[in-house]
Amino acid sequence: MDILLNKDRDVELDDRNDLATIEGRRAVEQSIGLLVTQYFYENIGSLSETNAVKRIEIEAKNVVDEKSYVQGVEEVEVERVTNEETNTASAKVTLIYDTGETGSFEVRE
Numbered sequence: 001m002d003i004l005l006n007k008d009r010d011v012e013l014d015d016r017n018d019l020a021t022i023e024g025r026r027a028v029e030q031s032i033g034l035l036v037t038q039y040f041y042e043n044i045g046s047l048s049e050t051n052a053v054k055r056i057e058i059e060a061k062n063v064v065d066e067k068s069y070v071q072g073v074e075e076v077e078v079e080r081v082t083n084e085e086t087n088t089a090s091a092k093v094t095l096i097y098d099t100g101e102t103g104s105f106e107v108r109e
Contacts, residue, residue: 001029007106009034025103028070029095033105035067036060040107045103047089047109053080056091056107064095074098081106 004012004020014020022030039059044052057078064073075096082089090108097103 002030007035009037025097029103031064031067031107032060032070032095033093035048035063037104037107038092040091047080047091052077053091056093057062058096070097072097 001021001023004022006012012020036056036059040052040056044055046052048080049055057076060076060078064070064076072096077094077096079092079094080089080091090106092104092106094102094104
């Protein structure tokens with residue numbers, strides 16, 4: 001079980017104005033997302049950096065391989081996404097499970 005964070009990494013409140021929690025696969029994906037985002041900010045800094053998307057993919061695969069609480073992830077895919085309206089970029093990280101299901105998160109500049 002973990003505290004639910006929204007897409008801006010802020011704490012979410014539930015319908016009783018208490019801290020919202022998550023568990024299971026959703027909590028695992030949130031944890032992977034936080035670790036990969038931390039790596040991005042500390043080691044890459046910008047998606048315009050050479051091989052930024054590939055480096056994010058390698059780090060996501062390392063997290064999946066090294067953390068014992070991550071199970072069933074068969075593949076990791078990362079793609080650069082550009083928002084033309086806001087002129088911003090992000091990296092969409094998709095986790096593909098051995099069941100065929102997917103989960104994803106974004107690493108944003």
